[in-house]
Amino acid sequence: MLQVNYIKENKSLVLERLSVKNFNDLQLIDEILGLDDARKTLQLExxxxxxDANTAAKQVGELMKAGKRDEAEIIKSTTVAVKENIKNLLAQISFTEQDLQQKLVLLPNLPHTSVPKGKTPEENEVVLSFGDAPNLPENALPHWELAAKYNLIDFELGVKITGAGFPVYKGKGAKLQRALINFFLAEAEKSGYDELMLPLLVNEASGFGTGQLPDKEGQMYFCGVDNLYLIPTAEVPITNLYRDVIVKEEDLPIKNCGYTPCFRREAGSYGAHVRGLNRLHQFDKVEIVQVVKPEKSYEILEEMSIHVQNLLQKLDLQYRVLRLCGGDMSFASALTYDMEVWSAAQKRWLEVSSVSNFETFQSNRLKLRYKGNETKTQLAHTLNGSALALPRIVAAILENFQTENGIIVPECLVPYTGFRLID
RNA sequence: GGAGAGAUGCCUGAGUGGCCGAAAGGAACAGUUUGCUAAACUGUCGUACUGGCAACGGUACCGAGGGUUCGAAUCCCUCUCUCUCCGCCA
Incomplete structure (x- = not known):
């Protein structure tokens, strides 16, 4: 959520930035500023x-004590009208604030100046490419066929017990999952992230804090009886840890990581591109989150991007880094890098990580602030990234490292899998 | 699930209608003292909005939301959460 005062003081800049995200609702901005002015006027009133009422109440108290009942009664009678007035004004303020809030949450975050204009994923900017595509024979198999051939993943069983998009991992397939999770967590710990194990269901306030609610609720599974949402990413419980918190300046940066399953309804996504592991309703992911001082956040975004790239390099996967264009970025992000690995048998890039700086967009909603001895309380910056999401990594490993004799597991995973070959 | 108790500032904890934005202690920060460490002493020590160039003011907030009252941390109602006991249970 943007700060009203910032919008007020930098109106033309805000409009210019928002246009990069293809948002051009000048009228909404004007309405927001109007509502804020109205709120202030009412507030003052x-x-x-x-x-006045407080002073009157004090006078009554003093007069009563002095035994001057009659005078007290006179003042009492005058306050009745004032009270009614106050009540009405408060109701108006509350209404105005709600209206303002509802409109304010419609504004996406301002994109960083380096964000390219554009509307579609094709207009994302390739920042760098790393590694070479493996030479696979013409008859190389896509991962879903490999998964069946080596009895690693059973999609049909998942359909039976739950539905499409809930695979059952078996044998070495299951072990590979566990190995990846442990590898990613170990690497995150090496980079200084404190590990957390988190609730997989969150309440409404948390959904709002990170921006899934109100507008993206269709993306989450919802337990109506208890009014709880299944998390679409660990970002939600981790970042909400710091909701309504004022952290000490010296405690920054806060670095957390956590492994969780993620649940996404993905309503309306069907077809060839969602085959196999490409898009699931439940998948596993290790997430990294940082809470930092504003002046450091872009430096840290690079640091997080490098952490993710190191993982991909250790896994020997060919990848590229994209700087997302305005139209492809998320609502809340100011700058996002997507990491994509090459899926050699499908012959396409698969997104395996998304690393974003939200600046104060989330912290403003969360009321996540920091305070130093010298500095006054101010909003912190939040960042997060997948490090990494498992299914597409598994897809790429299966496809890229397939041989006549089986699938060769990347060296760095062997300590975690206990095997080098899937056959 | 049943019964009871509670929720106050960074922490502990006092406060049952006006003198309470809130005692006291601890922590923290600054200073004085000190050969060093410790101790002692003094001061500072919540958040948000808002007025003012500033000095300094105003308003709200004692779990959340309503109500009673001229006046509420204090009384009433609803909700949430925590704790204790019983039941059930991985």
Missing amino acids: VETLQA
Whole structure:
């Protein structure tokens, strides 16, 4: 959520930035500024009345004590009208604030100046490419066929017990999952992230804090009886740890990581591109999150991007890094890098990580601030990234490292799998 | 699931209608003292909005939301959460 005062002071800049995200609703901005002015005027009015009422109440107290009942009664009678007035004004303020809030959450975050204009994924900017595509024979198999051939993943069983998009991992397939999770967590710990194990269901306030609610609720599974949502990413519980918190400046940066399953309804996504592991309703992911000082956040975004790239390099996967264009970025992000690995048998890039700087967009909603001895309380910056999402990594490993004799597991995973070959 | 108790500032904890934005202690920060460490002493020590160039003010907030009252941390109602006991249970 953007800060109203910032919008007020930098209106033309805000409009210019928002246009990069293809957002051009000048009228909405004007309405927001109008509502904020109205709110302030009402606020001032009600506070003046309250100050008067407070003084009157004190006088009554003193007069009563002095035994001057009659005089007290006179003052009492005058406050009745004032009270009614205050009540009305408060109701107006509350209504205005709600209206303002509802409109304010419609504004996406301002993209960083380096974000390219564009509407479609094709307009994302390739920042760098790393590694070479493996030379696979013409008859190389896509991962879903490999998964069946080596009895690693059973998609049909998942359909039976739950539905499409909930695979059952078996044998070495299951072990590979566990190995990847442990490898990613170990690497995150080496990079200084403190590990957390988190609730997989969150309440409404948390969904709002990170921006899934109100507008993207269709993306989450919802337990209506208890009013809880299944997390679409560990970002939600981790970042909400710091909701309504004022952290000490010296405790920054806060670095957390956590492994969780993620649940996404993905309503309306069907077809060839979602085959196999390409898009699931439940998948596993290790997430990294940082809470940092504003002046450091872009430096840290690079650091997080490098952490993710190191993982991909250790896994010997060919990858590329994209700087997302305005149209492809998420609502809340100011700058996002997507990491994609090459899926050699499908012959396409698969997104395996997304690393974003949200600047104060989330912290403003979360009321996540920091305070130093010298500095006043101010909003912190939040960042997060997948490090990494498992299914597409598994897809790429199966496809890229397939041989006549089986699938060769990357060296770095062997300590975690206990085997080098899937056959 | 049943019964009871509670929720106050960074922490502990006092406060049952006006003198309470809130005692006291601890922690933290600054200073004085000190050969060093410790101790002692003094001061500072919540958040948000808002007025003012500033000095300094105003308003709200004692789990959340309503109500009673001229006046509520204090009384009433609803909700949430925590704790204790019983039941059930991985």
